[in-house]
Each structure stands twice: as structure tokens, then as C-alpha cells.
Amino acid sequence: MTMMAASAPSKCFLVTGPPGIGKTTLVMKVLDTLSSTNPNLKIHGFYSSEVREGSERVGFEVVTVDGKKGSLASSTISS
Secondary structure, three states: OEEEEOOOOOOOEEEEOOOOOOHHHHHHHHHHHHHHHOOOOOOOOEEEEEEEEOOEEEEEEEEEOOOOEEEEEEOOOOO
16 A cells, blocks of 8 residues: 655645555545544545445445545446
């Protein structure tokens, strides 16, 4: 798993790694911790999450840090 920070006025992090390693779990825990310990901190961004039907992965959705969701890719929806 890799986390990188960009040198800009604000910090940007990119988390990469193989499937199932815990990238989304890490991002969600970091967001929860930052939100609870720094209530005035402005956090912007998104993460992607698997969409599953039973045990089969059928796509991905984008989830913003404020909770909005949208389809990113799907094997069950034609474009």
C-alpha cells in the first residue's frame, strides 16, 4: 500500500495497492479520526468502493467525504 502527499497549500493523499489490502478501510478510518479530532478541519475528496451482488463484484461507486455516491463502473449497467 502506498500513501503519497502532494506539496501544495493543502495536503492530497493517494492510496494505492492490490485488491483487498484495506485501502478503503484505511481512508474511512482516517476520515473518521480527522473529523472527530478536528471538527473545524475542512476535508474534501472521494474514495471508490466496490459494489457487490452476493459474493460477486459488479462494479465500483465513487463516495465523496460528505456522503454523496455515484456509479463509477458497472458490469450490470450498459452505457
